[in-house]
Amino acid sequence: MTKNLDKEGLSSIVDDYQLFYIDLWGVVHNGVSLHKEAIKTLKEISKKNKDYILLTNAPRPNNAVKSFLEKLGMEKEIRDHVFTSGEAALFYLKKNLSEKTFFHIGPPRDFDLFKDFEKMKLDKIENCEYILCTGLFDDYDEDLKYYKDLFEKNIKKKMICTNPDLIVDKGTNRELCAGSVAMVFEKMGGEVIYFGKPYSEVYNQSIDNKNKRILSIGDNLNTDIKGANLLNYDSLLISNGIHKNEIKEKGIEKVAKSYEAICNYIQSELKW
Numbered sequence: 001m002t003k004n005l006d007k008e009g010l011s012s013i014v015d016d017y018q019l020f021y022i023d024l025w026g027v028v029h030n031g032v033s034l035h036k037e038a039i040k041t042l043k044e045i046s047k048k049n050k051d052y053i054l055l056t057n058a059p060r061p062n063n064a065v066k067s068f069l070e071k072l073g074m075e076k077e078i079r080d081h082v083f084t085s086g087e088a089a090l091f092y093l094k095k096n097l098s099e100k101t102f103f104h105i106g107p108p109r110d111f112d113l114f115k116d117f118e119k120m121k122l123d124k125i126e127n128c129e130y131i132l133c134t135g136l137f138d139d140y141d142e143d144l145k146y147y148k149d150l151f152e153k154n155i156k157k158k159m160i161c162t163n164p165d166l167i168v169d170k171g172t173n174r175e176l177c178a179g180s181v182a183m184v185f186e187k188m189g190g191e192v193i194y195f196g197k198p199y200s201e202v203y204n205q206s207i208d209n210k211n212k213r214i215l216s217i218g219d220n221l222n223t224d225i226k227g228a229n230l231l232n233y234d235s236l237l238i239s240n241g242i243h244k245n246e247i248k249e250k251g252i253e254k255v256a257k258s259y260e261a262i263c264n265y266i267q268s269e270l271k272w
Contacts, residue, residue: 026168092193
């Protein structure tokens with residue numbers, strides 16, 4: 001049974017845990033502005049001398065996301081806790097594929113990810129050794145059929161996906177993410193290597209988490225909560241995120257079951 005923390009707040013369970021993995025988009029900000037109650041909660045967690053990581057499926061390196069958060073008005077002390085799926089992917093790419101040619105799928109804002117090996121980027125997918133997917137092209141950000149056509153003759157190439165999220169809510173707009181493109185590729189028979197939640201590398205790279213009591217907080221059942229389930233962490237779902245309408249209509253128990261996910265706690269917004 002999922003316990004609702006809207007009355008007691010996170011403060012009622014904070015002493016049960018030593019480390020908190022906290023999602024950024026949908027929990028701490030909405031892509032446009034910071035959530036004040038969430039920022040207050042992060043400061044309270046620090047006062048308790050607890051560790052937390054702002055773990056995000058952003059396809060860019062840590063520094064790029066920190067710069068974005070600075071523009072939103074987030075203090076440096078909080079920004080320093082950021083770890084991205086892009087950073088985890090970058091570690092793998094530098095170690096294994098930096099001398100291989102690739103075709104990039106994603107917007108120009110993600111170019112930071114491969115600036116150290118940009119010379120390996122090709123303009124034609126048919127000539128590359130692997131596909132690097134960080135998102136969707138700006139001109140085709142709603143058209144998944146475009147990608148199906150693109151992959152038709154290139155399905156034997158391996159894809160690296162740096163954001164497993166399928167969708168994200170930016171303010172009041174819902175946008176597709178890299179995970180949606182990778183899903184098209186997989187359904188066509190392609191092989192995808194994912195970096196980010198729910199996969200373990202991003203958790204393990206971000207901090208020493210051995211033998212710690214951990215709570216994972218996020219608004220996405222497919223990534224934040226499933227990641228917690230796979231790694232045997234407790235989980236807290238923020239219900240005003242991407243599943244807001246589903247939960248309103250069916251209730252958390254039915255919605256969680258439909259995603260084959262287990263939530264220990266639920267809260268409408270992250271609040272102390």
